[in-house]
Amino acid sequence: MREPVIRGVGLVASLGYAAAVAWLYATQPQNVAQVTGGFASMVGVYKIDAQAFADGIRFFRGNQFVEARAALQRADPAERDAHTQFYIAYSYYREGWGRLYNDDALFGKGVAAVDKAIALAPGGRLAVDDPDLQMRSADELRAELQRGMTREASDFNPLRVFGARK
Amino acid sequence: MSAVREAVVLPLIFLTVTLLGGVQLGRTVSLVPPSLFTLVLSTMLLAALVRSGALAPDRLLAGSRSGLANANGVVVLATLFAAASQLLGMLTPRSGLPLFFVSVFLFVLLLNTLVAQPDRVRLLRSLAVILGSALVLKFVILAALSGPSGSRTARVLVALFDAATFGTIAQEPQPPGGGYLAFFAAGLFLIGVGALPTPRPGSSSGLPALQTHPQR
Numbered sequence: 001m002r003e004p005v006i007r008g009v010g011l012v013a014s015l016g017y018a019a020a021v022a023w024l025y026a027t028q029p030q031n032v033a034q035v036t037g038g039f040a041s042m043v044g045v046y047k048i049d050a051q052a053f054a055d056g057i058r059f060f061r062g063n064q065f066v067e068a069r070a071a072l073q074r075a076d077p078a079e080r081d082a083h084t085q086f087y088i089a090y091s092y093y094r095e096g097w098g099r100l101y102n103d104d105a106l107f108g109k110g111v112a113a114v115d116k117a118i119a120l121a122p123g124g125r126l127a128v129d130d131p132d133l134q135m136r137s138a139d140e141l142r143a144e145l146q147r148g149m150t151r152e153a154s155d156f157n158p159l160r161v162f163g164a165r166k
Numbered sequence: 167m168s169a170v171r172e173a174v175v176l177p178l179i180f181l182t183v184t185l186l187g188g189v190q191l192g193r194t195v196s197l198v199p200p201s202l203f204t205l206v207l208s209t210m211l212l213a214a215l216v217r218s219g220a221l222a223p224d225r226l227l228a229g230s231r232s233g234l235a236n237a238n239g240v241v242v243l244a245t246l247f248a249a250a251s252q253l254l255g256m257l258t259p260r261s262g263l264p265l266f267f268v269s270v271f272l273f274v275l276l277l278n279t280l281v282a283q284p285d286r287v288r289l290l291r292s293l294a295v296i297l298g299s300a301l302v303l304k305f306v307i308l309a310a311l312s313g314p315s316g317s318r319t320a321r322v323l324v325a326l327f328d329a330a331t332f333g334t335i336a337q338e339p340q341p342p343g344g345g346y347l348a349f350f351a352a353g354l355f356l357i358g359v360g361a362l363p364t365p366r367p368g369s370s371s372g373l374p375a376l377q378t379h380p381q382r
Contacts (some may be wrong), residue, residue: 003169007234007349013240017181025188026198 015107018126029078037078048084060087063133081122086128086138089113089165099161102148111146114138134166171361173238179358180245187252187350190340197287200251204258208250210276212243215359217280218289220245225363232299237290240310246287246358248281253355259337264308268300290360297352304337305345 005132029035056071056112068091071117076084089110096106126138144166148154149152155159200208215221226239254272259265275296284292307310311324 004234006169006234007173007238010169010177011234011237011241013174014177014238014245018241018245021181021185024185026197028196030194055171150212 007062031077033077034079037076037080041078041080046078047079048081051075053084054108056084056087060091063094079116080120082117082126082138083128085113085117085120086126086141089138089141089145090133090135091116093141093148094165097148097165099163101155104149107145107148111142111149114142114145118142167237169238171193171330172242173203175257176242176358176361177238177245179361180249180328180353183351183355183358184252185247185254186354187249189256189347191344192338193348198255200248200255201297204251204255206230207254207272207276208247210273210280211250211254212247214280214289215362218286219365220359221288222365225366242362246362249355249358253297253351254300256351257297257304259308259335260302263341264303264337267288268303272296272300286364290356293359294356301345301348301352305340308337309340309345312339315352342379 023038023042024035027034027038027039037046051072052075056068056075058072059065059068069088072084072088072091075081079085090107092110092113096110097105117126121138128136130136135144185197190196190198212221216223220301223243225241226242227236231239258268258272275292279289279292279296311327
């Protein structure tokens with residue numbers, strides 16, 4: 001092979017490898033699925049498992065939130081799909097919501113998941129067209145989760161017990 | 167030096183070391199970027215490599231070479247720098263007095279190597295000893311002191327030692343894979359450094375020779 005060809009191929013391969021290393025440092029994937037999913041989404045070929053997603057939505061609507069999250073996480077193992085991450089965040093909200101008090105730990109996980117969804121959505125705007133949900137945008141869900149974790153005078157309002165979960 | 171070695175082999179080796187050097191195994195796997203101090207150490211190491219003749223920069227970057235060849239040279243130098251930073255960071259303990267003493271140890275050894283200006287073979291031997299001793303210190307000695315011990319006597323001795331040193335010696339327990347990873351990365355780095363281009367016969371180093379004029 002001619003020397004310029006070797007040098008050109010070597011340069012392109014080195015720059016590609018360096019970009020992959022830099023991407024790994026920047027995104028800190030925790031498992032192989034996140035690595036492969038990340039690379040797949042970079043080239044636009046990442047797809048979630050539709051069957052697992054459908055299972056997750058079915059569990060979510062049946063108020064089986066732990067099962068829903070297990071299925072949704074199986075559907076999106078690389079955590080690269082904004083809609084799936086939105087539903088995971090919503091499941092934390094619904095599970096953590098209470099008439100007397102909210103579960104801050106679950107709400108905190110919900111904020112982390114919805115932040116992930118917002119980061120993945122184009123332009124940071126995520127709207128979900130689902131009539132079963134009262135909050136159909138990631139911004140509403142994030143604000144509700146954060147409000148739920150904030151201590152304020154209205155938390156002691158006895159009428160709060162009549163509030164409804166969204 | 168062949169084009170394959172310069173354009174493919176060396177960047178591949180050094181980028182792999184860069185990747186492995188940042189890996190921190192624990193409950194989760196994380197990739198840690200280099201600290202400022204390891205960047206300083208890496209700069210000193212590169213200077214020592216050039217002064218000893220283990221690396222001839224003029225064989226990687228020169229006006230007489232084509233643009234593509236110079237780009238390959240830049241990649242080799244940049245990846246060598248990154249790999250050295252990450253490897254030195256990997257071999258440095260994470261906290262406490264060991265972090266301080268090993269940092270000083272590496273700094274003094276590299277400074278001494280830089281000033282002593284050994285030849286290529288001696289520098290490579292010295293580098294192997296520096297990396298090897300840092301590896302043994304972190305992944306064998308400190309890991310044994312910090313790891314969960316099997317026997318009750320060993321646990322009591324470690325607890326006494328930790329109390330006597332106000333907890334400044336003990337490190338976070340190292341998973342077994344960490345030492346093997348460091349060993350592999352250090353070996354790969356030494357192979358890469360050994361394969362760097364050396365000065366052409368007749369020139370004392372890769373740097374342009376200084377013009378000296380006799381006193382009249």
